[in-house]
Amino acid sequence: MDSKTYAAEFLEYVTKKDPAQKVFHQAVKEVVSSLTPVLQQHPLYIKERILERIAEPERIIIFRVPWQDDKGEIHVNRGFRVQYNSALGPYKGGMRFHSTVNQDVLKFLGFEQVFKNSLTTLPLGGGKGGSDFDTREKSDSEVMRFCHSFINELYHHIGYHTDIPAGDLGCGAREIGYMFGQYKKLTNDFTGAFTGKKPNWGGSLLRPEATGYGVAYFAQNMLQNKGDSLEKKTCIISGTGNVGIYAMEKLTQLGAKVVGFMDYDGSVYDPDGVNEEKLAFLKDLVFMRRGSLKEYGQKFKAAHFRPGKKTWDIPCDLAFPTACENELQAEDAKTLALNGCKGVCEGSNMPCTPEAIDIIKENKMLYSPGKAANAGGVAVSGLEMTQNSMRVYWTREEVDQYLRRIMNSIHSNCLEAAAQYGMPGDYMAGANIFGFKKVADAMIDQGLV
Numbered sequence: 001m002d003s004k005t006y007a008a009e010f011l012e013y014v015t016k017k018d019p020a021q022k023v024f025h026q027a028v029k030e031v032v033s034s035l036t037p038v039l040q041q042h043p044l045y046i047k048e049r050i051l052e053r054i055a056e057p058e059r060i061i062i063f064r065v066p067w068q069d070d071k072g073e074i075h076v077n078r079g080f081r082v083q084y085n086s087a088l089g090p091y092k093g094g095m096r097f098h099s100t101v102n103q104d105v106l107k108f109l110g111f112e113q114v115f116k117n118s119l120t121t122l123p124l125g126g127g128k129g130g131s132d133f134d135t136r137e138k139s140d141s142e143v144m145r146f147c148h149s150f151i152n153e154l155y156h157h158i159g160y161h162t163d164i165p166a167g168d169l170g171c172g173a174r175e176i177g178y179m180f181g182q183y184k185k186l187t188n189d190f191t192g193a194f195t196g197k198k199p200n201w202g203g204s205l206l207r208p209e210a211t212g213y214g215v216a217y218f219a220q221n222m223l224q225n226k227g228d229s230l231e232k233k234t235c236i237i238s239g240t241g242n243v244g245i246y247a248m249e250k251l252t253q254l255g256a257k258v259v260g261f262m263d264y265d266g267s268v269y270d271p272d273g274v275n276e277e278k279l280a281f282l283k284d285l286v287f288m289r290r291g292s293l294k295e296y297g298q299k300f301k302a303a304h305f306r307p308g309k310k311t312w313d314i315p316c317d318l319a320f321p322t323a324c325e326n327e328l329q330a331e332d333a334k335t336l337a338l339n340g341c342k343g344v345c346e347g348s349n350m351p352c353t354p355e356a357i358d359i360i361k362e363n364k365m366l367y368s369p370g371k372a373a374n375a376g377g378v379a380v381s382g383l384e385m386t387q388n389s390m391r392v393y394w395t396r397e398e399v400d401q402y403l404r405r406i407m408n409s410i411h412s413n414c415l416e417a418a419a420q421y422g423m424p425g426d427y428m429a430g431a432n433i434f435g436f437k438k439v440a441d442a443m444i445d446q447g448l449v
């Protein structure tokens with residue numbers, strides 16, 4: 001069978017199997033769209049039914065999470081862990097705590113994670129988990145009771161050599177701390193079964209910054225490959241979580257000028273660009289006080305806050321979606337193109353819709369998919385696991401050197417894989433091909449399990 005027909009039949013099979021899982025289908029389609037030349041050259045992947053096997057999670061755990069709020073009222077949430085693929089190492093991936101979490105979203109994120117982790121070239125399988133529990137507007141003790149209840153079930157299924165969760169939306173060092181504490185209590189075992197821990201009890205320095213810094217390094221690599229640099233490039237960013245804030249910090253340090261960013265209430269346009277003082281203010285506002293960007297507009301004269309508006313209409317050289325899936329749509333991509341934007345670098349997972357990606361590519365903008373550009377976070381999680389095994393702590397500089405090296409190699413591996421299969425310069429194809437082949441080959445080596 002020719003590879004195009006096979007890929008089309010496979011996509012139909014995936015869609016029919018779980019007809020309601022739309023974001024999962026979107027993620028699978030994006031990967032498979034790059035693989036036809038690979039399947040053509042390596043018919044063994046078809047014979048071995050690697051696509052059918054790789055799209056099916058090895059295991060999904062779904063469980064009840066009962067907890068009590070501060071008034072004594074009882075609530076029930078649903079917990080999940082999608083243990084997607086362990087061909088390259090133990091399952092590894094974050095926990096998302098947000099009201100939008102369901103099996104569809106976690107299958108999409110888990111599927112992406114398999115390829116992203118493969119791209120890091122570290123020994124990491126892929127997984128993802130979470131709950132439809134919203135950590136916003138909950139007290140610390142409510143979050144603690146929820147996390148303990150969540151682990152009361154999940155501790156059976158995770159572990160240092162099995163599955164190592166980390167953070168994601170709504171799950172930061174506070175949540176990791178509560179989950180780790182309960183895991184340790186139940187197992188009587190102090191091992192690095194989680195990453196994203198605080199540095200004074202096993203966490204890696206630079207883990208909070210890693211995803212954002214990695215995105216900036218990747219953007220720098222893309223420009224350097226074109227004989228250009230980040231110097232004076234105007235940038236806009238969407239989310240103002242860990243990824244967004246630290247991407248702003250590194251981009252600024254590398255000479256770029258971040259002129260727009262946004263949160264839930266609206267966006268900020270700051271023609272002067274952020275600097276060290278403004279970043280310190282933002283970190284305090286977002287991380288410590290969980291306040292609104294409105295305050296940034298009030299505090300800094302040149303900047304203004306635009307209630308309810310996204311960032312994408314602010315003219316820029318480079319755009320960095322760093323919030324959530326499908327946040328950058330066809331209309332936004334058109335606006336970016338009209339304003340002369342030269343590149344889109346994804347800090348979050350699958351933030352651009354397929355239509356937006358088409359427009360980005362048609363307009364010859366640089367485009368890097370999240371699974372390549374945002375892999376710095378999970379890469380430093382891998383380094384946290386190494387430090388835990390060795391029972392050592394590396395300095396910020398040491399971790400940063402590794403991070404830079406890993407981002408450089410992801411960048412060159414994407415370019416090489418894309419060129420090898422006839423799609424030179426296509427980072428999306430390169431990321432999908434390199435990520436896929438490493439996992440597929442390991443699956444074949446390990447037989448039908």
Ligand code: GLU
Pocket residue numbers: 092093094095116164165166167168195349374375377378379381
């Ligand atoms: N949630 C992050 C991601 O999407 C980090 C995962 C991890 O560190 O295990 O890659």
